[in-house]
């Protein structure tokens with residue numbers, strides 16, 4: 001991998017410090033960083049998943065961004081489609097995290113208004129206090145589902161602190177209030193929030209103004225008509241369209257790894 005921005009021709013590509021590139025202006029200040037991959041023609045999925053767009057470099061960027069996060073924020077649909085489970089970094093990756101002053105593993109936080117998350121999956125059953133799963137919700141979910149989650153969290157099958165429900169309240173349209181959600185996560189010590197999607201969550205979070213940074217892999221392929229985009233949901237008003245500033249650009253095997261700051 002080579003860095004185009006900032007350019008450093010003196011550094012052989014093999015010695016490029018991927019973690020250092022993404023840790024700069026992030027570890028100290030924290031915030032919300034989104035990570036997505038798209039094809040050249042703007043598709044966010046092939047055959048319903050992002051997997052077909054990924055490259056070896058994208059997989060390393062994905063891992064490095066996780067290594068630098070306190071919590072991974074993910075929409076309920078992506079958590080299900082991509083079979084999310086608690087993040088369990090290798091010893092080497094846990095050591096990298098420790099060097100940056102982070103806990104050994106990031107928590108996973110699933111955003112769901114309906115609370116129709118499958119509590120029988122490894123994401124919940126495999127959680128423990130070191131690798132917790134959080135459910136971030138609003139006020140519109142059925143009481144019975146809240147009870148199911150609270151029962152699981154406090155029941156005999158899981159150690160205390162493995163699963164938690166974060167009630168962020170709702171916006172007038174019934175969405176989870178992502179401004180309050182980010183404030184609560186930050187309050188709980190999750191200062192570096194990595195949003196891994198999907199498009200509905202990114203659309204909603206960006207529209208609420210909580211996304212500080214977008215890390216976008218541009219995969220060197222055309223997918224053709226029919227692919228989805230990296231944002232979905234209701235249209236944004238014209239006065240809301242954010243401007244982005246390119247603060248980092250890497251290249252490997254014809255894929256581009258863009259790091260944009262969202263201007264306020």
Ligand SMILES: NC(=O)c1ccc[n+]([C@@H]2O[C@H](COP(=O)([O-])OP(=O)(O)OC[C@H]3O[C@@H](n4cnc5c(N)ncnc54)[C@H](OP(=O)(O)O)[C@@H]3O)[C@@H](O)[C@H]2O)c1
Pocket residue numbers: 035036037038043044045048049050074075076077078079081082111112113114115116117174175176177178196197198199200201202204205230232
């Ligand atoms: N290209 C990429 O980088 C990339 C990244 C991630 C995912 N993906 C792909 O994207 C697809 C899934 O994306 P998606 O857009 O359909 O779904 P998504 O954003 O992953 O999840 C949508 C769900 O999350 C919950 N949610 C999100 N924002 C919310 C908000 N503000 N308030 C309340 N609930 C909220 C809702 O769950 P409830 O219905 O439970 O209320 C909603 O139905 C998958 O195919 C995945 O492979 C691609």
